[in-house]
Amino acid sequence: MIKEKLNLNSNLFLAPLAGVTDIPFRIICGELGAGLCFTEMISAKALYYDDKKTKKLLDTDPRENNTSVQIFGHEPEIIAYATRFLTENYNFKSIDINMGCPAPKIFKNGDGSALMGDLNLAEDVIRACKNNTDLPVSVKFRLGIDENFMNYMQLAQICERLKVDYITLHARTRKMFYSGEADWSHIKRLVENVDIPVFGNGDCFTKEDIRKNMEYSNCDGVLLARGAMQNPFIFSDDEIKTKEEVIDTIKKHMQLKLEFYEEKRAILEMRKHIQWYLKGFRNSNKVKNKINQLTDLVEIYKILDEFKNE
Known part of the structure; x- marks a missing residue:
């Protein structure tokens, strides 16, 4: 179980959120009970080119003890460099590879969810990360590019073969962005078919949403994005606050x-x-x-x- 492996107090994680998951918000969420808190999503290429603004996003504070980093990119050699750089210069709990971001700019560059369109390249990217760190490595992805191209199971099996420590499935396609409803039946199916910890992501805005979806899918934990952004108390035992x-x-x-x-x-x-x-x-x-x-x-x-x- 990844919670025990990383010595965490909760299997509810704070997702990377641009412009939101800075040090102050991570401290707040950590104190409220988040098991793991991610920095904002980091460009591997920006690290390769020594971009100061990107490196600033990697700053942490002694009051944090549960911070992880998520990187994106599609060039294995640059992913390898970024992974070594992060491992050697920072004290993150783990490294996550983003293969789910639907943003047009990211997708057009071949990063994020675009990697689901080339599983051979996705495998090379994961291997490059795994081979250059002793930290736990995870991968976050979506159901697929669209409803006619849902290959999340194949990507999960690649992750399993490469001994990725856990995977996170956002139960929407790239085409959906954040519209419609996240279909947790796919998370349930994934849990039933791979021997690797699975975290669910999508449409968990209350404790009841979390309870219902975890009970239904039997997933190992939940990665909270908009639900945590709008209500960080979702990490605490008692969500209803005065x-x-x-x-x-x-x-x-x-x-x-x-x-x-x-x-x-x-x-x-x-x-x-x-x-x-x-x-x-x-x-x-x-x-x-x-x-x-x-x-x-x-x-x-x-x-x-x-x-x-x-």
Whole structure:
């Protein structure tokens, strides 16, 4: 079981999310119970060309003890270089290879889910990663390119043969992006047909979603993306939080942001998180709209405190 192998406290993982899974958010999710927290998705080619902006995304903090990295790329020799670089220079728990990203720019370059269109190349990429690290290696992929080209089982069997430590299946095709519903019957089928830990991904927005889908598929864990982004309390034992607990967490998140960014940027970036944190509370729309107009930290805290005490 990958949870035990990595010495983790949970089989609920935080997925890589561009512009979201920075150090402050990873610390928050880790403290709330996430077993593993991923950095933002990293371009192997950018590491190869020593891109400083990309390397900045690899920064971690001593308060993190469960951070992993996900890389993307389609050139085995560049994947090999990036894997060695990450293994030798950082202290990540594991390395994940992205073969599921549907973004047009990524797909057009032959990366992400495009690799599902060339399983021989996908195999070479996985082998290049496995051969250049002693860290656990995982692979994340989708059902296939579209409904007429669903080859996730074949890719999973390649992963099994290459002794990948676990795999994650997003139960949508590339063509679907994030539309429609994730079909967990495919995750169930995968669990029944491979002898390798399987994590599920797709449409888990509540604890009940997680319970239902894990029970149905018998998967080993869940990788949470939009569900965690919108509600990091999904990692905690008690998902339902009081207004006071949520606002205290917002303030803690803001203070962490201020440690790593100048105040203006921290406030601007926290606006989206505050929208998500306050979702579902009565009269929260008025508060969110006010905060979206503010750039002064004292004023933001004043509005949050007033809302907490309503």
